[in-house]
Amino acid sequence: MYDRMEVSLNNEKCYEIVLAEAFDGLAKEVSNLFDPAVKVCIITDSNVEKLYAEEVSKELKKAFETVCIHSFPAGEEHKRLETVNEAYHFLVENHFNRSDLIVALGGGVTGDLSGFVAATYMRGIPFIQLPTTLLSMVDSSIGGKTGVDFEDYKNMVGAFYMPKLVYINQSVLRTLPDRQFSSGMAEVLKAGLIKDGPFYEWTINGFPEILSMEPSILKEMLYRSIDIKRRVVEADPYEKGERALLNYGHTLGHAIEKFYDFTYTHGECVALGSVAAAYIAYKRELLSAEEYYELRDMFVPFELPITVSGLDIDEILRLTSSDKKNDAKGLKFVLLTKIGKAKIFRDVTSEEMRAALTELLFDESE
Numbered sequence: 001m002y003d004r005m006e007v008s009l010n011n012e013k014c015y016e017i018v019l020a021e022a023f024d025g026l027a028k029e030v031s032n033l034f035d036p037a038v039k040v041c042i043i044t045d046s047n048v049e050k051l052y053a054e055e056v057s058k059e060l061k062k063a064f065e066t067v068c069i070h071s072f073p074a075g076e077e078h079k080r081l082e083t084v085n086e087a088y089h090f091l092v093e094n095h096f097n098r099s100d101l102i103v104a105l106g107g108g109v110t111g112d113l114s115g116f117v118a119a120t121y122m123r124g125i126p127f128i129q130l131p132t133t134l135l136s137m138v139d140s141s142i143g144g145k146t147g148v149d150f151e152d153y154k155n156m157v158g159a160f161y162m163p164k165l166v167y168i169n170q171s172v173l174r175t176l177p178d179r180q181f182s183s184g185m186a187e188v189l190k191a192g193l194i195k196d197g198p199f200y201e202w203t204i205n206g207f208p209e210i211l212s213m214e215p216s217i218l219k220e221m222l223y224r225s226i227d228i229k230r231r232v233v234e235a236d237p238y239e240k241g242e243r244a245l246l247n248y249g250h251t252l253g254h255a256i257e258k259f260y261d262f263t264y265t266h267g268e269c270v271a272l273g274s275v276a277a278a279y280i281a282y283k284r285e286l287l288s289a290e291e292y293y294e295l296r297d298m299f300v301p302f303e304l305p306i307t308v309s310g311l312d313i314d315e316i317l318r319l320t321s322s323d324k325k326n327d328a329k330g331l332k333f334v335l336l337t338k339i340g341k342a343k344i345f346r347d348v349t350s351e352e353m354r355a356a357l358t359e360l361l362f363d364e365s366e
Contacts, residue, residue, distance in 0.1 A: 002019055002219045002220055003018070003019055003020075004016055004017060004018045004019060005017050005223070005226065005227060005230060007142070007162075007230055007233065007234065008234055009162070009234065009237050014162055015162060015163055015164055015165055015166065016029075016165060016166070017142065017166040017168065017226060017230070018165070018166070018167045018168065019168050019170060019219060019222060019223060020167065020168065020169050021169065021170060021171050021215075022169055022171055023052070023055055023056055023059050023169050024059065025167075026056065026059050026060065026130075026167055026169075027059050027060055027062040027063040027064075028063070029165060029167055030060065030063060030064075030101075030128065030165065030167075031063035031064075033164055033165060034064075034101055034126070034164075036063055036064055036065060037065060038064060038099060038100050038101050039064075039065075039066040039067075039068075039094070039095075039096055039100040039101070040060055040064050040066065040067045040068070040100070040101045040102075040103060041068055041069075041070055041090070041091060041094070041096060041100070041101070041102050041103065042056060042057060042060075042067065042068070042069045042070070042103045042105050043071075043072075043087060043102055043103065043104055043105065043106075043110065043113070043114040044069065044070075044071050044104075044105040044106050044110055045071060045072055045073065045074035045075075045078075045106050045107075045109065045110050046071050046072070046073050046074045047074040048074075048105055048106040048107070048110065048132055049069065049071040051132075051172075051175060052105060052132065052172065053069050053071070053105060056103070056105055056130065057069060060103070064101075068094055070087060070090040070091075072086060072087070074109075075109070075262075076109055076149070076262040077262065078109070079109045079112065079113055079148045079149050080148055080149060080150075081148055081150070081157065083113060083148070084113060084116060084117055084120075084148060087113075087114075087117045087121075088117065088121060091117075091121055091125075096121070096125065097122060097125075098121075098122040098123070098124060098125050099125075099126075100125060100126075101126050101127065101128070101164075102114055102117060102118045102121075102125055102126070102127040102128075103127070103128055103130060104118075104127055104128070104129050104130060104131075104141075104163075105130045105132065106131070106132050106133075106136070107131065107132055107133035107135065107136045107140075107180075108131075108133065108135055108136045108139070108140035108141075108266065110136075111129050111131060111136050111140050111141050111146075112140060112145070112147050112148065112155065112158070113146075113148055114127060114146075115127055115129075115144070115145075115146030115147075115159075115161055115163065116146040116147050116148055116157075116158055116159060116161075118146070118161060119146050119159040119161035120159065124161070126164050127163055127164065128163050128164050128165040128166070128167065129141040129163045129165070129166040129167070130167050130168075130169070131166070131168060132169075132172045132176075133173075133176060133180055133183075133184055134173055134176065134180070134181050134183070134184025134185065134187075134188070135180070135183050135184035135186075135187050135266060135267055136184075137168050137170070137173075137184070137222055137226070138184060138187050138188055138191065138222060138225040138226055138229070139184075139187040139225075139229060139246075141163070141166050141168075142166060142226055142229045142230060142233065143162075143229060143233040143237070143243075144160050144161050144162035144163065144233075144237065145158065145160060146158050146159050146160070146161050147159065152258060152319070152322070153322060154254050154257065154258060160237065160238050160239075162237075168222065168226075170215070170218055170219060170222060173213060173218070174213060178303070179265060179303070180265065181211075182265075182267065182268075182302050182303040182304055183265035183266060183267025183268060183304075184267055185210075185267065185302040185304065186249070186266075186267035186268070186270040186271045186274070186299070186302075186304055187225070187267060187270065188203060188221060188225045189204075189271075189274070189298070189299065189302070190246075190248050190249055190270060190274060191224075191225045191228040191229065192225075192228075192340065193248065193274070193295070193336060193339060193340065193342070194228075194245050194246070194248045194334070194336070194340075194341070194342035195228045195231075195232070195245070195340065195341075195342070196224070196228055196340055197338070197339045197340025197341070198340070199224050199225075199228070200339060200340060202224075203221065204298045204301070206221075207301045207302060210302075211301075211302070229246065232245065232246055241344075244332050244334065244344050245334055245342045245343075245344065247332070248274060248277060248334040248336070248342055249270040249271070249272075249273035249274030249276075249277055249334075250270060250273055251273060251277070251320060251331070251332075251333050251334070252272070252273040252276045252277070252316065252320060252353065252356070252357065253266075253269040253270040253271075253272060253274070254269070254273075254319075254320075255316045255317075255319035255320045256269045256272050256273060256308070256311070256316060257269040258319055259312065259315055259316055259319060264305075264308075267304065268304055271299045271304035271305060271306065272305055272306070272308060272360055274295075274299070275295075275296045275299065275306050275359070275360060276353070276356035276359065276360055277333070277334065277335055277336070277356070278291075278292050278295050278296060278336060279292065279296075279355070279356040279359045280333075280335060280348060280352050280353070280355075280356050281335045281336045281337070283352065283355065284335070286335060286336060286337050286338070287336060287338070287339075291338075291339060295336075295339070306360075307360055307361065307362040308360050308361065308362060309361070309362045311357060311360060311361055313354055313357045313358065316353075316357055317350055317353060317354065317357075320353065330346050331346065331348065332344050332345075333345050333346070333348035335348070
């Protein structure tokens with residue numbers, strides 16, 4: 001039941017998302033889409049390269065004559081145009097053309113960066129996603145958002161560019177550090193909070209089985225999380241409306257992430273941003289006190305933070321004012337109207353954000 005799903009845009013099939021237990025079905029899936037003469041470039045980071053690049057290369061060589069690997073240093077600080085430039089050089093030097101294929105092997109940084117390379121090299125070269133983190137499996141690999149950071153601004157340079165395939169090998173999660181798994185759980189919880197209350201309840205009630213990575217539970221969790229994002233993307237592929245709901249927890253979360261210079265993971269910052277957004281909703285009486293405190297506390301079993309030390313609220317507000325989610329009508333801020341339903345608001349004030357950020361501050365006297 002939970003093996004694959006199809007993403008359709010404008011009522012036409014765009015690409016498939018395949019859930020697997022290993023990489024050994026990858027060559028068949030890709031060869032169904034591309035001629036064996038196509039050159040394949042695996043783009044990955046220095047951490048994932050050591051773990052999976054050779055295995056994936058060997059698998060793809062079953063179907064393709066030329067498979068090469070280009071890696072870049074791991075870390076958000078390398079999600080830059082300079083890294084994109086190095087990838088361009090590699091593709092040019094290895095005579096890649098717009099009929100060839102890029103394979104993004106890694107987490108969100110790799111997927112976003114590789115997708116941007118694919119979108120812009122020769123005005124567009126096909127690419128596929130092979131996400132290796134929970135966060136990239138349930139979120140960043142789905143929907144065609146690509147891009148890199150620019151100076152202080154996260155994902156400021158990018159393009160919407162859909163992959164030809166998303167192939168998810170859930171077994172790689174067993175090599176994922178616990179902190180990175182927890183980071184991905186913030187996006188899983190977010191999916192339920194904005195669109196599917198029963199799934200959110202299923203997730204928080206099943207946290208022991210999820211954290212122990214029971215395979216059938218993990219597969220169901222992946223499928224249901226991805227399906228939520230799939231449905232949102234299909235309804236609004238270029239973020240003209242409903243897709244902005246996926247930014248729940250991200251408005252303040254991105255600013256917190258930048259303020260701490262990415263020493264907190266993306267998911268940890270999304271958790272903090274989600275708590276802050278829930279506090280605003282609670283103060284607006286969209287959520288009850290009981291709902292707010294339960295929502296806040298349910299990040300804790302997944303080892304996600306709900307308080308933080310040393311937060312400069314004025315700086316966070318400054319960073320928020322320069323977020324790419326701003327437009328001519330002002331800041332788009334996603335709030336819950338109940339568990340499982342969210343709405344975009346444009347009237348969230350600096351005072352409300354300040355109060356919510358104050359709520360996040362860890363009281364060192366306790």
